[in-house]
Amino acid sequence: MPVSESQRQQLKGIIEQLSISIEASQTLGGTSSELAEIESTLRQLNQKMMKLSNRKMLEFYDPDYGNDLRKILPCSPFSGYFNPMAAKLNIYSVDDTVVAEGEFGLIHQGPPNCVHGGIISGVYDQVLAYCGIANGTPGFTASLRVNYLKPTPLFKPLHFSCQIIKIDERQIHIEGKCYCVEELLSTAEGLFIHYEKRDNP
Structure with missing residues (x-):
């Protein structure tokens, strides 16, 4: 499935948010109810993401890298x-x-x-x-x-x-x-x- 530039930026934004979540998880603390809410939210999000998985849009290798x-x-x-x-x-x-x-x-x-x-x-x-x-x-x-x-x-x-x-x-x-x-x-x-x-x- 080819990826448009707008989709590429959306995927990059998703990855950025995931990175923030993983970083925050390293010092995460809270009450049982607060942690349960986060776990439930992440479970629901993962269920949505799994439904859209196996549709890889990004290339494995990008030859048009310029100087980046x-x-x-x-x-x-x-x-x-x-x-x-x-x-x-x-x-x-x-x-x-x-x-x-x-x-x-x-x-x-x-x-x-x-x-x-x-x-x-x-x-x-x-x-x-x-x-x-x-x-x-x-x-x-x-x-x-x-x-x-x-x-x-x-x-x-x-x-x-x-x-x-x-x-x-x-x-x-x-x-x-x-x-x-x-x-x-x-x-x-x-x-x-x-x-x-x-x-x-």
């Missing part, structure tokens, strides 16, 4: 506009470097007041892959190594930057770094295998 790399995989759990768990990152390219900027909320928490390491790893995997795409060398992840130097704080502006270091035939080596202001928090090294689309015979 979040558009590449609309439903990515780490960067997609249409996934309520995805961090609200601005992802774009500057020359041969891909940059991701933003912050993480409570739904991404691991240790108290810190981002879960698995979330950081997933973001690196996504952003390093986008770096390959933005430079004309898309590839599948073969290996990913993340070096956690310091805890990554919640609700603080973060800056990821990624660059291709070497291309050896089909092997693409990409490195990334994450800063909070000027403090280096982590680094990553990814090996990607170049994907070449082949025409059907």
